[in-house]
Amino acid sequence: MAHYLLSVHSVDGELREPMTDDAMKESFRQIGILEAEMKSSGSWVFSGRLHGPDTATVVRISNGELLTTDGPFAESKEHLGGFYIIEAQDLDAALALASKVTKVIKRPIEVWPFVDVRS
């Protein structure tokens, strides 16, 4: 088994058709069903949605001193909006889960393998 990050990216200023309340509810309901399915099959490890990039903070060592600044780390139009960490047999199994997620949330999903710490 291996771990994969399924990440969802948001793009600043990207125009998306606003969802009606009903559509939003339906979307959450489907995400709920999908996550329950992932948990019962043992593939769900962790997941979450993130606040916007203006809420991020960066700490770093600069000239030997700890520096705390307003984030995010990279100035970019795209940022991480949310993610799943899943466990899967191989890439095909991870991609199968990712396809289910993208169908529900209607956004592209990036699938990243974690480095296997045992190897």
Add this chain to the structure above:
Amino acid sequence: MFGADSPRKGSAAFPIDEAVVSRIFREEYGRSVAALIRAFGDIDVAEDAVQEAFAVALRKWPGAGLPPNPGGWITTTARNVATDRQRRESRGRELLREVAVLLPRNGDPGTSKEVGPVQDDRLRLIFTCCHPALSTEAQVALTLRLLGGLSTKEVARSFLVTEATLAQRLVRAKRKIKAARIPYRVPEVHELPGRLRPVLAVIYLLFNAGLTGPTEPDLCLEAIRLARILAMLMPDEPEVAGLLALLLLTESRRASRLRADGSLVVLGEQDRGRWDQALIGEGQAIVRRCLRRNQPGPYQLQAAINAVHADAATFEQTDWSQIVALYDQLIAVTPTPVVALNRAIAIGEVQGPAAALALVDELDLDNYYPLHATRADLLRRLGRNSEAATAYQRAAAMAPTDAERDFLRLGGRASR
């Protein structure tokens, strides 16, 4: 190279030299590498071991003679080489035991459950090489290297990139296979349509690369070889058969396709006496089987169109209405402007150049030089000579080779 060591052993009936071994290398490399990848779960281990096995063969065969089953001999020898290496390189017995325990899980999860005939490992390999998670460039390079047994140098040469670039591409692709755990298995039936598409596309791309620029090694023949293997391993997939038929029928026209200066001879002007009848016969037989099966797809339809062309003794005798009917089906499954252009050309042969021109002028293909060459030809046939001249100039300005450009500059009349 061998003569000095073993002057008496090399059998006169079976002179085994580097040429013999390299022929066997090309034929057997893919099969051996595929088997070793399944056994050891690692592409690099498999490649190194198979290469080492061929080095052993080069030393042994000239003296001992060719084994009865050279491919099996190579695979067995490579297996032993890899096992020895693993034993030597593993740091202690514990690690070895751990590797052994991990292997079944690292390997094909479906193996134990598999029913029916034993699958050829090459089928697993082609689906791994052409996994949609890899870029097309990586898919092509891996397929040629691992299944085709071409050297990095040969693959690089056929795609006009440096050997270093190609080597880098292969390293990255293999790293991704390992890190992302791209599986080594034949996709399940419900996954097949999506997974077969890039496999067929890679083989078709190889063939076309060989068509547009005669390459060394010959990519057309390599593509046909891969298509044959795939057709043998997946006899129930109509599009696999369709692709093989399409390649065979296109290949049958090789001798008449190019002029001495390298420019393209259009179908209507080719010397049909030079078409390869054996390839045509084989291709048409496959097309007939596809028709009986009646599950048409883009490759089968293109093969059928080529089969109709191959039937006609002259361009004028072509059954154009059948070709139009096939293009109607093709455009329904592959609605691209290039298919629409070819359909328009066929309609022109049935309804005349005016009907074709009306269709051609609706297409959004301004950057595709065959569109302008086609327009030029239709305008010329309609007697609209100055417009035809303009269209020939546009086509010539975009032509990919000098020979093609000169041909079009002369109003497409170089050899008429």
